[in-house]
Amino acid sequence: DWTAEHIIDELIADVQAQVGDGRVLLAISGGVDSSTLGLLLARAVGEKLTAVFIDHGLLRLGEREQVEAALLPLGVNLVTVDARAEFMAALNGVSDPEQKRKIIGREFIRAFEREARKYGPFDFLAQGTLYPDVIESAGGEGAANIKSHHNVGGLPDDLAFKLVEPFRTLFKDEVREIARLLGLPDAVRMRHPFPGPGLAIRCLGAITEEKLDILRRVDDIFISGLREFGLYDGCSQALAILTPIQSVGVMGDERTYSFTAALRAVTTDDFMTAEWARLPYDFLATMSNRIVNQVHEINRVVYDITGKPPATIEWE
Numbered sequence: 001d002w003t004a005e006h007i008i009d010e011l012i013a014d015v016q017a018q019v020g021d022g023r024v025l026l027a028i029s030g031g032v033d034s035s036t037l038g039l040l041l042a043r044a045v046g047e048k049l050t051a052v053f054i055d056h057g058l059l060r061l062g063e064r065e066q067v068e069a070a071l072l073p074l075g076v077n078l079v080t081v082d083a084r085a086e087f088m089a090a091l092n093g094v095s096d097p098e099q100k101r102k103i104i105g106r107e108f109i110r111a112f113e114r115e116a117r118k119y120g121p122f123d124f125l126a127q128g129t130l131y132p133d134v135i136e137s138a139g140g141e142g143a144a145n146i147k148s149h150h151n152v153g154g155l156p157d158d159l160a161f162k163l164v165e166p167f168r169t170l171f172k173d174e175v176r177e178i179a180r181l182l183g184l185p186d187a188v189r190m191r192h193p194f195p196g197p198g199l200a201i202r203c204l205g206a207i208t209e210e211k212l213d214i215l216r217r218v219d220d221i222f223i224s225g226l227r228e229f230g231l232y233d234g235c236s237q238a239l240a241i242l243t244p245i246q247s248v249g250v251m252g253d254e255r256t257y258s259f260t261a262a263l264r265a266v267t268t269d270d271f272m273t274a275e276w277a278r279l280p281y282d283f284l285a286t287m288s289n290r291i292v293n294q295v296h297e298i299n300r301v302v303y304d305i306t307g308k309p310p311a312t313i314e315w316e
């Protein structure tokens, strides 16, 4: 593909011209934009790039390993930070959704700042900002607010780097095409968006390690199932939610009193409005069976049949 090849060469040349001998810091979220940027920058500046991936303990099953396996072999100077304990401590007992977001944003900046000092000094901060982000952050309820904890604008003055944003003129599809040419595995390249606060906003109410562990297993069954049945790429986003509802069930001769998990899948062009995905009943039946059989803490599974609006995609 000549065009995308050509764009890659141009982007690399632009980055090299901007950065020179400077050192570049990048936050890796595990999503396609920052992962692709990591690969591009590794090509452009090699060891002058330090890519920091903060494991906040709110990731999906195997996600950290998947990100490492995708980036390390392709020469990205990747540092994984285990910040699980500090995030859990800060979130202890917090049930309000906005409060959770704020705390996660604050802890993210704190951890990122610490790593920046540890591996620094850096001259540049790279961000995977896309063209639609540039437009939307001009106003409205959009990306600027939603992604506030992702752009590291809250850093103190002595860490005020110059920004490197090679994808500022690109759309998501173009980034995916660049990712393909740079060798990013499809599992990461075609991944649905995943919110910065991660599983914290899908584990309703106050989170605990136990609840996150239940949610992680439910989510993995659902997402793996969508891939197995060839339904993943047809959804814009799919997620599992652990509700605080406990209800009565029956298993063998025993009554159970266990949690309800919700599954949600949507189709959308812009994530501002969305339709619930009309997944086949047989698929939903298989998912429900697998979940209640494999995750003993769950005795009831529901599928969310609400559009956005009035519901949001996430439950918190």
Ligand code: XMP
Binding pocket: 101, 146, 147, 150, 193, 194, 195, 196, 197, 237, 271, 308, 311, 312, 313, 314, 315
């Ligand atoms: P909602 O739930 O508002 O979500 O319909 C729209 C899109 O934004 C994502 N989302 C977030 N992303 N930090 C993020 O980085 C957040 O706090 C956040 N909240 C929602 C959501 O996953 C969906 O893709």
